Amino acid sequence: MTALLLALIFWAVAWAFNEWLVRFEPRSPVLRRLIDIVVPTVFGVAVLVLWEGIVRGFSIPSVLLPPPSMIWARIAASVPILWADFQQTFLKAVLIGYALGCGAGFVVAILIDRSPFLQRGLLPLGNFVSALPIIGVAPIMVMWFGFDWPSKAAVVIIMTFFPMLVNTVQGLAASSAIDRDLMRTYAASYWQTLFKLRLPAAAPFIFNALKINSTLALIGAIVAEFFGTPIVGMGFRISTEVGRMNVDMVWAEIAVAAVAGSVFYGVVSLAERAVTFWHPSVRGG
Amino acid sequence: MSALAAQEPARPGLVSRLAAGSTLPILIVLGAIVVLWYGFAVYLNMPWQLGVYERSGAEWTLADLVRDTLAQERPVLPSPQQVFAEMWRTTVEVAPTSRRSLLYHAWITLSSTLLGFVLGTLLGIVLAVFIVHNRAMDKSVMPWVVASQTIPILAIAPMIIVVLNAVGLTGLLPKALISTYLSFFPVVVGMVKGLRSPEVIQLDLMRTYNASAVQTFWKLRWPSAMPYLFTSLKVAVAISLVGAIVGELPTGAVAGLGARLLAGSYYGQTVQIWSALFMAAALAAILVAVVGIGHRMVLKRMGAAS
Numbered sequence: 001m002t003a004l005l006l007a008l009i010f011w012a013v014a015w016a017f018n019e020w021l022v023r024f025e026p027r028s029p030v031l032r033r034l035i036d037i038v039v040p041t042v043f044g045v046a047v048l049v050l051w052e053g054i055v056r057g058f059s060i061p062s063v064l065l066p067p068p069s070m071i072w073a074r075i076a077a078s079v080p081i082l083w084a085d086f087q088q089t090f091l092k093a094v095l096i097g098y099a100l101g102c103g104a105g106f107v108v109a110i111l112i113d114r115s116p117f118l119q120r121g122l123l124p125l126g127n128f129v130s131a132l133p134i135i136g137v138a139p140i141m142v143m144w145f146g147f148d149w150p151s152k153a154a155v156v157i158i159m160t161f162f163p164m165l166v167n168t169v170q171g172l173a174a175s176s177a178i179d180r181d182l183m184r185t186y187a188a189s190y191w192q193t194l195f196k197l198r199l200p201a202a203a204p205f206i207f208n209a210l211k212i213n214s215t216l217a218l219i220g221a222i223v224a225e226f227f228g229t230p231i232v233g234m235g236f237r238i239s240t241e242v243g244r245m246n247v248d249m250v251w252a253e254i255a256v257a258a259v260a261g262s263v264f265y266g267v268v269s270l271a272e273r274a275v276t277f278w279h280p281s282v283r284g285g
Numbered sequence: 286m287s288a289l290a291a292q293e294p295a296r297p298g299l300v301s302r303l304a305a306g307s308t309l310p311i312l313i314v315l316g317a318i319v320v321l322w323y324g325f326a327v328y329l330n331m332p333w334q335l336g337v338y339e340r341s342g343a344e345w346t347l348a349d350l351v352r353d354t355l356a357q358e359r360p361v362l363p364s365p366q367q368v369f370a371e372m373w374r375t376t377v378e379v380a381p382t383s384r385r386s387l388l389y390h391a392w393i394t395l396s397s398t399l400l401g402f403v404l405g406t407l408l409g410i411v412l413a414v415f416i417v418h419n420r421a422m423d424k425s426v427m428p429w430v431v432a433s434q435t436i437p438i439l440a441i442a443p444m445i446i447v448v449l450n451a452v453g454l455t456g457l458l459p460k461a462l463i464s465t466y467l468s469f470f471p472v473v474v475g476m477v478k479g480l481r482s483p484e485v486i487q488l489d490l491m492r493t494y495n496a497s498a499v500q501t502f503w504k505l506r507w508p509s510a511m512p513y514l515f516t517s518l519k520v521a522v523a524i525s526l527v528g529a530i531v532g533e534l535p536t537g538a539v540a541g542l543g544a545r546l547l548a549g550s551y552y553g554q555t556v557q558i559w560s561a562l563f564m565a566a567a568l569a570a571i572l573v574a575v576v577g578i579g580h581r582m583v584l585k586r587m588g589a590a591s
Binding site: 015018019021022023035039040042043047063064065118119121122123124125128130131132133135136137138139140142143215223226227228242245247262 | 426428
């Protein structure tokens with residue numbers, strides 16, 4: 001019970017610290033950014049401590065919910081397995097599928113850019129498909145492309161294609177008429193207008209799709225593995241270890257997936273900041 | 286020009302009117318997809334069919350080949366009419382209460398989708414209200430709400446269900462919880478944006494009226510958040526359907542569209558997989574449409590009919 005009590009005290013102290021910290025309005029921007037990072041970190045640590053305290057305090061069986069320390073021990077003990085799964089699922093299926101799916105969506109958007117007719121036909125369908133549970137094609141892809149990573153990459157391609165298509169088409173329409181007129185007065189060709197005006201203007205939309213897709217891709221690859229895999233992969237590990245009630249291994253795998261997903265998202269966000277430095281949301285007006 | 290148009294009311298032909306809207310383009314694209322589908326069905330099912338011909342030593346013509354590839358028992362890619370025949374058989378010709386009815390499975394999935402959607406929406410709204418009214422909450426929780434979605438949460442689905450089954454929670458709720466987790470995020474983000482959408486001048490007006498925080502909330506913040514809420518709800522309902530379907534996958538669930546998909550993939554019943562997929566698509570379309578109708582009704586009621 002002391003563990004629970006200590007955790008609760010820690011939680012209260014952390015919360016009070018955060019309350020105090022957000023009231024603090026430092027003048028220097030560096031300090032400001034530091035606070036923006038410290039506050040959520042303190043919150044996250046407090047949640048972990050509370051989790052540990054509750055699990056120990058109520059002595060919840062580790063089959064139900066292992067404490068964070070146990071998950072960490074498991075991660076440290078099984079790095080080779082986790083790395084093999086990570087390679088199979090993330091480096092092969094996710095990254096390849098993501099690149100191909102986003103690339104195809106982008107190229108198709110450019111191709112149909114000159115045909116308003118096709119745009120009017122494809123856009124509503126693209127929007128509709130985005131609302132569909134596309135993940136359901138996973139069993140079909142596994143049947144067509146076999147158990148190994150190509151079938152997972154295929155699922156990822158299908159899942160990432162439509163968000164990219166829809167967002168790129170919208171982005172290409174985002175440049176204002178006055179800017180396009182200016183390009184025309186410069187006698188700019190279609191391709192010049194595309195590369196110098198419309199693609200940069202579309203960048204925020206494209207990055208939005210890239211961010212959405214970074215999450216979708218990981219989900220697609222992992223879920224597709226539930227339908228059949230070789231004996232390696234994150235989805236495979238999760239479903240088999242659940243069957244064997246090795247819940248700490250499952251959590252370790254989830255932690256890896258979480259870190260991979262967050263890092264992936266973070267890298268895309270950094271690229272976005274670098275490319276769309278002119279956008280108001282990045283300049284932080 | 287305008288005078289001319291006034292004398293002779295513009296009555297463009299049906300075709301040009303359709304072409305001006307998006308109906309005709311959509312139909313043409315759909316038609317192209319169906320044609321492609323047939324083409325691929327013939328092409329992908331051909332090797333197996335050729336093998337059959339070779340073994341039986343029968344003479345075959347192209348017409349035979351097309352006919353047979355579109356009517357295989359376990360095709361690589363079933364033809365559209367096979368899928369719709371299967372859907373017709375399993376929805377209309379079988380009683381909805383039967384285990385063999387697709388409607389029965391759709392209902393199982395729909396009920397956990399809706400339960401999860403409602404829970405997720407409530408959770409999302411409550412979180413958003415706290416985030417808007419408490420600065421510490423905003424700074425510490427909001428980054429984690431965003432981070433929680435970079436985590437492939439569907440991966441936890443099997444575990445949540447197995448674990449909840451172990452504690453004796455079975456049936457609807459575990460699946461619904463996955464939908465809840467997936468659907469709360471768009472609602473939180475949308476509602477935080479919406480509750481913050483009143484402009485400073487409007488908030489100042491409320492202050493000059495000496496309105497309390499609760500009054501400001503109900504009379505200003507809540508109504509102005511409505512458009513944002515419904516936009517998020519459309520995303521949320523679609524994603525909670527995905528959650529429910531995936532939640533049915535790994536549990537050895539015996540009912541629901543996800544279970545149908547899994548069973549189909551185990552036994553190589555491609556027609557069954559495709560019909561379950563189309564059912565899921567229809568469900569998604571209906572759910573999004575219903576939320577859209579709610580959106581329009583609420584906006585109309587609020588007087589912002591546009």
